[in-house]
Amino acid sequence: MTVTDTATTRDERFAHGLEVLKRVDGEAGERVVGALGDINPELGHQIVAWAFGDIYDRPGLAPRDRQLVTLGMLTALGGCETQLEVHVNAALNVGLSPDEIVESLLHSAVYCGIP
Incomplete structure (x- = not known):
């Protein structure tokens, strides 16, 4: 559909x-x-x-791109560890590699602030 x-x-x-x-x-x-x-x-x-x-x-957007956006948003929000865990697994399900996920979180940290 x-x-x-x-x-x-x-x-x-x-x-x-x-x-x-x-x-x-x-x-x-x-x-x-x-x-x-x-x-x-x-x-x-x-x-x-x-x-x-x-x-x-x-x-x-392709599902993998949607997951990149979602990972960035959850990182920016903070306090979303449970949702972030679900969406890291979703990112793997839709074709992102572990290295791409790590890189997206690192990139997000630049804009969200490093704790």
């Missing part, structure tokens, strides 16, 4: 987002969403349907 072939119902958007989530994050992403089930299931739904189904699947 592409941006031009957008799912329209709530269930379709969730199912599509779940497919994208599995491609990008594998089991780690599903665990994050599952952990929200007792706390805030609607947030879990929106992460899957909107963040992955609508945003991650847009054609403007």
Whole structure:
């Protein structure tokens, strides 16, 4: 499914987002969403349907480029160690090498400040 072939119902958007989530994050992403089930299931739904189904699947950036952006943002935010761990694994899933991930974090540190 592409941006031009957008799912329209709530269930379709969730199912599509779940497919994208599995491609990008594998089991780690599903665990994050599952952990929200007792706390805030609607947030879990929106992460899957909107963040992955609508945003991650847009054609403007390749999945590896999206992960580079995500790694940079999580580094800039700070305090996102759990999410950073998930997205380092996602970066590996979508084709980034360990050396590229290390280099992206080093590059981010220049702009985010070195602790």
